[in-house]
Amino acid sequence: MAALVVLLFALAATGGLYAALAPAPKAQAQDSGQQSLAIEQGKKLYDVGCASCHNSNGQGSDDGPSLVGVGSAAVDFQVGTGRMPAQQPGPQVEKKKVIYTQAQIDQLAAYIASLGPGPAAPTKDQYSPADADVAKGGELFRTNCSQCHNFVGKGGALTHGKFAPSLKGSSSKHIYEAMQTGPQNMPSFPDSTMPSKDKADIIAYLHAVDTAQSPNPGGFTLGSLGPVSEGLFAWVFGLGTLLGLAVWLAARNTKAKKS
């Protein structure tokens, strides 16, 4: 009950914050002047934060690939999940704290999109339409994603320390963009092989089974990792408890009763 109340408060608070901070709906006329302003701002941000690796004008260097033609979706995903700017070297660039505001991310995206055409960041009715089909999404997820991300998106190992991350907490937009752009070791699922509607179904499925609100009819899920965590649990808590009780019971024999 208490958890529910806290949750409601949290929801209300974020809702309020969003209303206060979200940019007021702009006039329809997003003229090219504003557009070129964004590109200019984006270039400035880029030259400070990104050019050291991706080289000037996104041409790429030994430290980072060329960004010409990656599109605004890739930038929104990479910077929006905190992967970019990349930091310490490791098997794979991991997500971390986001250091740019959404407005700045949009400027960066506008700049990089201007370097060459590529997949554009999706709109709200692309990634969360009203009529998404959860069951179909489940089937698509099991066919295309679960071999790396597990049945319900808990993540899994790839070779040499690389891994497919858990998808819990990924926003609908980022899930959509990940499919569009195929970050690092993930294959991309462009609209030609996976139409926008299918992507939305997958997102709806993940929301049904892999959020804090998803029902857990069986009790604690033990991470939904499959038999490894179940086996560990059976040994430690199942057999462990029973052994403890056996020791206790055996100590309670007629001999042990002094006097």
Place this chain on the structure above:
Amino acid sequence: MSTTTEEAPAQRGRPSNPGERVAEWADGRLGLYKFAKSNLRKVFPDHWSFMLGEICLYSFTILILTGVYLTLFFHPSMNEVVYHGSYTPLQGVRMSEAYSSTLHISFDVRGGLLVRQIHHWSALIFIAAMIVHMMRVFFTGSFRKPREINWLFGWTLLFLGMFTGFTGYSLPDDLLSGTGVRFMEGAILSVPIVGTYLSMFLFGGEFPGHDFVGRFYSIHILLLPGMMAGLLVLHLILVFFHKHTQFPGAGKTEKNVVGAPFFPIYTAKAGGFFFIVFGVIAAIAAVATVNPIWEMGPYRPDQVSTGAQPDWYMGFSEGLIRVMPGWEIRAWGHTLVLGVFIPLMIFPLVMMSIAAYPFIEAWVTGDKSEHHLADRPRNRPVRTGIGVAWLTVYFILLIGGGNDIFATHFHLSINAITWFVRVSFFVAPVITYWITKRICLGLQRRDRDKVLHGRETGIIKRLPHGEFIEVHEPLSQQQLHVLTAHAQPKPLTLAPEVDENGVARKAGPIAKVQARLSQNWYGEHSQIPKPTAEEYEEITSGHGHH
């Protein structure tokens, strides 16, 4: 032809109490009184490790009870249906009837999910308990004559238990279990020459076909549990008949059993323990999910998930396959998939060596006598070392079987884990064997000191001339018994090269191997001589310095 006339049984007078009357009636036909008199007072020794078998027994009972409930609602059919039950994320999905009936049990049958979870958790605990029970029997040498046959019965139960578990896990026809069956099919296919035929036979055609759930169902609910129930009864009859082993102690000998009588004390305790086991498993099932088939989706041969493992008791075979290099030999248009076939062969080899162990040990030690006193593991360092080495390999293979989960949760490279398992598979058992043997010998040395010099009390005394000594307290009779009751056999030796008539005799190579092993087993590097009575006399008669 008997000429003696039987006397009519003495009329005892009709009991007035109806209960007694029923008992009288039954006794007249079944001879219950006599049976009960001789058996209800049978004595069972008390030790927590002797209750491990009981955990197996009770979890098996729970499995049968919950399993019967599940059969009432489960449909062992692979006919395709479209789901319209109450679990929304699968609405309208095509699936087999087996899978849809399991969803039905989980979401629409009263108590169904709880019973399913009790059933699955008890299966996991049942086999874990069997392994621990087996290790108890192993480390205490309770498998020695006359109990070798019972060891074999127990071993067969373990073997059947694993396959009962595997077939049960395959029944719901979800994506995880289907992947497991696919794995098994792959293993069968790797068998040279007959593999393809065997697979076609088992699945009634090309995998997955339409038959395997129905077939596994008969095996899982009828064949294997029936065999297990029968064996279990035999197992228990033999325990009863041989009487239980006991640990050494004052008044406990090879000829008696000291403990509580079967009835009423032992039965009361055992009955109570049944409810404890049931309670613990039910509590676990009520709070923790096991095998959430609704998350996995129906089986389709074109789908797979990461983290696809078998239940833990098959984990070692998963580990063998995962770490084995993918070797192949291609010749004459055929492929021999060694990467799968070698692990497939190691599995029965390991199982067989467990079964044969009592006979191997008896052969090495040349021990033909009966044993009713359990060994303390430290007094048999080689056996204890072998047991620990085996457990090491088993544990390492379990890590191999879960290499992906270990990689993601400990931020390791899956390749590094695989190489670690490959190397440790060969190296680690040697190391743990050696360390265990050292520890056992150290403990034996400590026992010897304790017998001769008593227990260290921690009390320091200053003698008149200024020397400090620690006061040692002599052990009680009971403790002395525990520490010295074990026999210390001599290793087998080869007969002299020349017999008493001067005729040269040659020992065969087998006898030589036997003598070598026996030397290793009971030679001077494998046991610390326990104190003799004279040594004890000498030291305790007051000449000892402390």
